[in-house]
Amino acid sequence: MKDIRVGLIGFGTVGSGLAQTLLEQKDRLLRKVGARIILARIVDINLEHLPEQFKDAQLSKDVNDIFNDPDIDIVVELIGGLEPARTFLLEAIRHGKHVVTANKALLSIHGKEIFEAAGHNNVEVGFEASVGGGIPVIKALKEGLVANRILSIMGIMNGTANYILTKMTDQGAAFDVVLKEAQALGFAEADPTYDIEGIDTAHKLAILMTISYGKLVQLKDIHTEGISKIQPIDIDFAREFGCRIKLLAISRHHGSHVEARVQPTLVPESHMLANINGAYNAIYFTGDTVGNVLLYGKGAGKMPTGSAVAADVVDIGRNILHGSIGRVPALSYLPEHIGTPTITPMTQLCCPYYFRITAVDKPGVLSTISGIFGKHSISIKSVIQKSRQQNEPVSIVLHTHEASEAAVQKAIAEIDGLEVCTEPTVKIRFLVDEPR
């Protein structure tokens, strides 16, 4: 059988993980695929530090050496970011190469352009590694759960944010302290904005929603809130309510419209998602046929992501060897059946809420605040007032029954406008597990 020849653009963490995987698993893959999978070319801006064992590949600093090599079957883009990654992928596609990428930002913003170009050029796009690191979640959705209408998706899909929340929960430490520690350990980037503000999670949710629903969901469709305002006090209160705080991606399919949000969430301790700790990821689906399914594993890192990229390479390699390109549509549904989503307005959302209001401790404050909630038809389940320290504003924590986001936004605006309120109110939603 013919060899499958791979060209790799970007020899960073994931790129070196792919190279190491293809090398270490060479014999195993041959025994499974019946053909050799060869890392034939590596392109990077800096090739000086390339370990000796990868120097069998042809090395270059010019991507055109990959595009113009007629023997390269699959181009793997692992440089990340929007440009030049977008241009490189489109060029590879234009040259008739199949492409594999782990680039969730790119796909959630320029996905339409890339998948259309691939369609016109009859090449495959593999993106297993873009969501959930080593967890084979894309394949599970596109193939294993093919005979399901996906009703909901909930996921912990950012290891950095989950690591920080786990440390805050276990050690009672402050957000800033844990973030610094995570940066020192290499669990968080120097600029952690994408991870802690939920943007990276939103990229991934856009991809999962697209292949789950057959609607092209983009980053801008997703309401995104991060975890940087969460304080140890919120984690303590969450514990009193029998919950843990997790950064969740949540989407529900309501038939004519779909919900799409990333937010810190109070998850009951008994729920599996409350028990996903550290840098692990988990994605929890509900399908109309299969019911609930959870997939768990390492959401990032050199080798887990290398495992997922290699799986895509093998998948496409098999289609090349068996002449079955296009066997599974890139986005699960055939291109002509992919529509545009109608996103549920956030104001229509209903769920129980947690509020932490910071106010001067004066007689009548609680009465004023509860009056405002009452006026907006928000029913309060419990109130906890943290015992005050001298001359400090108090924290008043409220747990509501189910309330509408529209009403909540109005009530909070009114409360935050009170003279006695010294800080913006912190609002965290409780998990509602049932599709509705």
Added chain:
Amino acid sequence: MKDIRVGLIGFGTVGSGLAQTLLEQKDRLLRKVGARIILARIVDINLEHLPEQFKDAQLSKDVNDIFNDPDIDIVVELIGGLEPARTFLLEAIRHGKHVVTANKALLSIHGKEIFEAAGHNNVEVGFEASVGGGIPVIKALKEGLVANRILSIMGIMNGTANYILTKMTDQGAAFDVVLKEAQALGFAEADPTYDIEGIDTAHKLAILMTISYGKLVQLKDIHTEGISKIQPIDIDFAREFGCRIKLLAISRHHGSHVEARVQPTLVPESHMLANINGAYNAIYFTGDTVGNVLLYGKGAGKMPTGSAVAADVVDIGRNILHGSIGRVPALSYLPEHIGTPTITPMTQLCCPYYFRITAVDKPGVLSTISGIFGKHSISIKSVIQKSRQQNEPVSIVLHTHEASEAAVQKAIAEIDGLEVCTEPTVKIRFLVDEPR
């Protein structure tokens, strides 16, 4: 594109689940596959009660009507048991039909014959539904984790046994009481032997080991212990040790030999497998590239299993449509690379143990017992003696450090031979999570 035509043998729980799935998901599958998947024929010994909506299929009581229909592409066997299921599958294969089955007993005993026949006839064998119900675990192992050496497999793969243990844990109820309740609710069969004695779990482990390691593992290779001797007192003691008791399938790849056992196991409460409750299943892999991965979902039932069978039908259907039969080897490795396993002798096993010894409460008993353990180099970590009730033998519970199964077997034989010991000692192994 051509239609994919399916012949179904057996319209029981899972068969009707497949029929319902193909009907309900008809349009969705067309939008994903680009071809219609039609349930063309149904064979069952009793067709009188077939719901009206499935009567578009051609009905018959004779399997030959399926084998001899040249338009049938895929034959789905869902009657279970060894015969006539084996004969039906082999006949279908001989007629050049691709086959799909959920029959773990059959595959773990007659797998060699069936896969060889399929190879000779160049047809596919789908068996996703044989392990983990609706969880796409076979596809994950064969494709998503293709670039991994699987180091270990641990699984809760029998919903009935897990339901019983969960109820015993939550309610403190006795095994027999919970079993009767489970039978009344339809969670356990009239003859529950396969489920509670670990045999069904062993069938499934044999299948997972085969595709994980590329070694044809059979039922007889797996050391199997059930849960019928577990008492509420054991569950209480487990709790004191911070553990829950679960029926686990465990296999580890040691390079030149592989461990294979099904047993009740003391699982630390913090481990994900300790928190898989009720009729749910979970399978926990360690791969050398990906690290730990857990897949969770409904392990049985009409619709979840229907989801998995339908996924196999679609997978094979796509290979038919794209001319890519044999694209992924049935057992993950190409037939010429599948060997025979060397199974680790149980006596070589080392782990911490839990023993519950029932003895007459006389001075010196504990000293005699601990003397025997000492003689066999078994080091004791803690001893709990349950406060005695009048005229009743006492339960002495020991938690050991790591000990060898060989030594344990000798020590227990000696202890059970003591005149003061009134019942056979109950032995439960602790989970050791690290591959070794």
